[in-house]
Amino acid sequence: MQATPLPLAFADGVFPAGCPSRALLDHITSKWGVLILIALSEGEQRWSDLRRRAEGISEKMLAQTLKTLERDGLVSRNAQPVIPPRVDYSLTERGYELSALLVPLVAWAFDNADEIINGTEKAK
Amino acid sequence: MQATPLPLAFADGVFPAGCPSRALLDHITSKWGVLILIALSEGEQRWSDLRRRAEGISEKMLAQTLKTLERDGLVSRNAQPVIPPRVDYSLTERGYELSALLVPLVAWAFDNADEIINGTEKAK
DNA sequence: GTCCCAGCTTACCTAAAGGTCAGTACCTTA
């Protein structure tokens, strides 16, 4: 239980208010952003798959989240000109890089959530 | 650029809406939660240190965030009965476990933010 | 002819996150 040295380049230990990393963190740690990135870490998926997997997401938020992640170069969109429409979403290389860090975090949250939130051990 | 296998135990690949991990994720990926956890990963710190380091945080949000993290058993509060008051905050063992996963994520965000958000390479 | 499908967009509204500011306690220093 000793201090982990922080490998960040903030000279005085201050996280500056206007830092662009604040904005990026907001995108990738947003309620739905995390789930979409995690879902896509398993590979290309359709709009309707994502909607089903991120249970409870509205179409509006799915669209908005995907657009933000696409603008950030983390997700790529592949629309096929067929009827009915078919659009596949996948992670870019940078998106995979990120998801490699995100997956363990979510896995940890999943493992610890029952005990922390409900005070009960999770059933094995 | 191949799919990373997801080590999560969601049978059908669905992230259920009522899952307690949703709540826990909301706490630890909140705007200020991340910054506080990262700051504390460097070791025990006082209220006023945290306020200074998480630039832009209001006293209200600092109090609220610390309370949530304390309730979740990630942060411990040590109030010394001196005048003027002195309160030290530190990570619990579980908090350190989490911060070990969080630090690389924030470091990655810091490294990539300039390019992603502003479209400019960060100065070396 | 009209209903449905997937993948969206738009307008509108609510709830929750978060900011601002004032106040408090107690002792110390000027």
Place this chain on the structure above:
DNA sequence: TAAGGTACTGACCTTTAGGTAAGCTGGGAC
């Protein structure tokens, strides 16, 4: 006697995230 430092709390208000529900496209099934 007054001001200040530390760690808060509470009242009040604004901003933003997010939900709901409707509409749109264009062809294929009924």
